[in-house]
Amino acid sequence: xxxxxxxxxxxxxxxxxxxxxxxxxxxxxxxxxxxxxxxxxxxxxxxxxxxxxxxxxxxxxxxxxxxxxxxxxxxxxxxxxxxxxxxxxxxxxxxxx
Numbered sequence: 001x002x003x004x005x006x007x008x009x010x011x012x013x014x015x016x017x018x019x020x021x022x023x024x025x026x027x028x029x030x031x032x033x034x035x036x037x038x039x040x041x042x043x044x045x046x047x048x049x050x051x052x053x054x055x056x057x058x059x060x061x062x063x064x065x066x067x068x069x070x071x072x073x074x075x076x077x078x079x080x081x082x083x084x085x086x087x088x089x090x091x092x093x094x095x096x097x
């Protein structure tokens with residue numbers, strides 16, 4: 001697994017011949033989980049706070065309740081842990097050239 005800064009990954013995508021048309025952030029509700037994991041130990045699988053938060057994340061993914069979906073949409077630009085790239089492949093069918 002590799003972790004890149006957004007500008008570093010954008011440069012690699014551009015070098016590969018893709019055009020970056022925009023970016024967003026995602027997975028804001030996952031950020032506090034990783035903060036908790038760092039606080040209690042990344043390998044600590046028995047901490048009750050991280051176990052409870054993980055259960056909430058799984059529930060959120062499976063059920064998609066409006067409360068957490070709305071919270072995540074509001075928080076994504078602020079604490080989203082993942083970056084999303086919108087790309088075009090020049091010369092691809094339907095893509096502007």
